């Protein structure tokens with residue numbers, strides 16, 4: 302894996318409280334769907350910076366901050382998965398194995414672009430999708446009771 306090179310700061314607050322200069326937000330407010338994905342990822346990469354930490358405590362502060370963002374994104378993703386359940390007729394459609402493999406291939410590609418380990422990303426996604434399928438099953442059963 303390529304070493305992480307610290308990027309120029311532009312718009313975050315460092316853990317030590319330093320305020321970093323933020324570039325103006327884009328005028329348009331469309332959601333980052335597929336067609337906007339590369340633009341969205343480029344902006345995300347520009348905003349993120351990997352700090353060289355001086356202590357384990359500092360490392361954990363960063364991990365805690367990132368976990369907050371990840372959980373917020375899982376919550377948002379979950380609401381779309383929940384809606385997906387409403388469009389499905391049976392258990393096979395809920396499980397959608399071909400779609401799962403498509404998602405996995407896609408996130409592995411994104412991992413490569415983002416200097417993330419594709420093996421780790423695949424394992425995380427398989428565990429997450431499996432949990433979402435269980436939740437979707439419950440929603441789907443609820444719709445059909």
Ligand SMILES: O=C(O)C(=O)C[C@]1(C(=O)O)C=C[C@@H](O)C=C1
Pocket residue numbers: 382385386395396397398400401404429430433434437
């Ligand atoms: O795309 C769907 O059909 C979904 O329900 C979403 C999702 C996912 O979490 O990515 C969840 C369950 C299916 O197995 C496939 C994918």
